[in-house]
Amino acid sequence: MLEGRSCLVSRALPSSCEQETKWAYMSYLVEVETNNGKRRLESDCEGEGGLKKLVKVSNKEERLSRAQFDRLSLSRSQVVGHSTNKHQTSDQSDMDCLINPIGRDMTINCLLRCSRANYGSIASLNRSFRSLVKSGEIYRLRRQNEVIEHWVYFSCRLLEWVAFDPVSRRWMQLPRMNSNECFMCSDKESLAVGTELLVFGKDLMSHVIYKYNILTNSWSSGMSMNFPRCLFGSASLGEIAILAGGCDSLGNILSSAELYDSEQQTWETLPPMIKPRKMCSGIFMDDKFYVIGGIGGSESKVLNCGEEFDLTTKTWTEIPNMSPAKFGVALENDMPAAAEAPPLLAVVNNELYAADYADMVLKKYNKETKEWAIVGGLPERAGSMNGWGLAFRACGDRVIVIGGPRVHGEGIIEVNSWVPSEGPPQWELLGTKQSGSFVYNCAVMGC
Structure with a gap:
């Protein structure tokens, strides 16, 4: 950070996680210390070209009314510290200084800590932010700085997928597969x-x-x-x-x-x-x-x-x-081996866990003795058909179980979580959703 300067970035974003194309706005506040005092910049962008802004420019921090501001017709580049002429003549300057008073590096450092649920709104601010997000550069920088969010993606209806953020407990509907x-x-x-x-x-x-x-x-x-x-x-x-x-x-x-x-x-x-x-x-x-x-x-x-x-x-x-099981449920019931689902496995902090759907217990693998041991039970309402329809995944530092009671027609899907570092299995219900109660596919994305 440059000497004599500090920044405060706060965000007021949508309360629910929606499709990126529906994310409407991002608000942020930047406060810069200078030799002449403090200047505060506050903005509220809508879509690609939203221009509803409130700006503080004096030590007394007197606000311009919205009507006064509309008459000024400031461009987005002025809001981030660029004049219209400078923006037109130097796109490179816009790329180098996403928020001009604090510089590109500090701007990106702040954005890395934002939830990726907000990146659709961030990309709508201007071409520099859009390039940073849409090119994937922001995700490469997050990996370099070990800033990773794990979201669960799963399908309970054919060709339809939803995403769930276990930290904010927000849902996002993905576009339908064509x-x-x-x-x-x-x-x-x-x-x-x-x-x-x-x-x-x-x-x-x-x-x-x-x-x-x-x-x-x-x-x-x-x-x-x-x-x-x-x-x-x-x-x-x-x-x-x-x-x-x-x-x-x-x-x-x-x-x-x-x-x-x-x-x-x-x-x-x-x-x-x-x-x-x-x-x-x-x-x-x-x-x-x-x-x-x-x-x-x-x-x-x-x-x-x-x-x-x-x-x-x-x-x-x-x-x-x-x-995790020497004899499958299908074999015990004289059913074909293919009737039983593949092993339900999850690795958290390099420790291997398995869901025994026959006995509804959770097992842990001992890498030294190469044996499995029961450590607790599975969520009671996480039913399955020989393991099919139940999702069991590692999601960052937690184990996720997605399933629901077997019912005819529509039902409820439940997302349960357990953090192994916190002790014996105590399942926390993170979210429910009206949906089919059979999970066809599930994957966890960490980025």
Whole structure:
């Protein structure tokens, strides 16, 4: 910070998290100490070109009336410390000094601490703020400064997705996916990586991927893996994700794996796993990727082992008995192995947890003894059908369970949370929503 200057930024933003295109305004207050006293600048922008402002310019801090201000017709560039002529002749100056009195670096440092729910409003202030948000630069800077928010994205209706911020407890409705009926009715997997939400499914003739980007608040399609697949295990770590196993378009169980880089928009083929498997689960723990459980072998048997992939050596290591249950519910009930959902796993602070949906208990994995132990129960109303329809995810420093009572027709979905560092499982209800009570897909985005 420059000597003799200080800044105070406060925001008055919408009370609910809505689509980015519906975020209407952002208000902020900047107070600058100078040798001649204090000057306070207060603004209230609406949309792309909102000009309703209140400005304090004297030591007595006398306010101009709105009618007086309207007659002045100040431009947005004047509000952030630029004259109209200077803004027209030097876009670079606008880019370098987002809020001129405090400078670009301090402005960005303040914006990094804003919730990303407010970035749609921030982007509406002027072209500099818009570029900072829409280019993704603000998210790259957040990662560098270890400022990360984790939101949960899930779907309880076909082709419809919602996002939930567990800190502010606000909801956001995503635009509806624009796809054909074949994709809508196909089995789908989801994965959040970087600033993207990927949804994998089948089209008429092939596997397809739809991508939702928070920078544009829109869906797009056309991405393709090196080896298209479904029913795979996957997990993300920052801007990268690994997908392993699954089935090809002919139903063959795969051992192949690949890495997706969301920054470069590239797929890298990795060495194959030791065992082919489908309907498995993937996690990152201690900076290594694990694939656990699933179905494999010529007889499509349930696999109890896991495999660890070291990103440095590019090698796989088999880990016996890593699945949280040795015998699945489907096998006990003489049902096909595929009737049971893949293991429900979550990693918080490099500790692995599993939801045992048969006994409604929560388990923790001991990395030294390689054994599972019960640590508590699951939320009572989080029902499932052999594990299907229940979301169990890590979300920052907490475990999230999303589900609801099994009812006919419309129901209520509940978001429950537990922070392991605070002691034994005590589930807190973060939010409820009128919706179908069956969770089709769920992913957590940290950015």
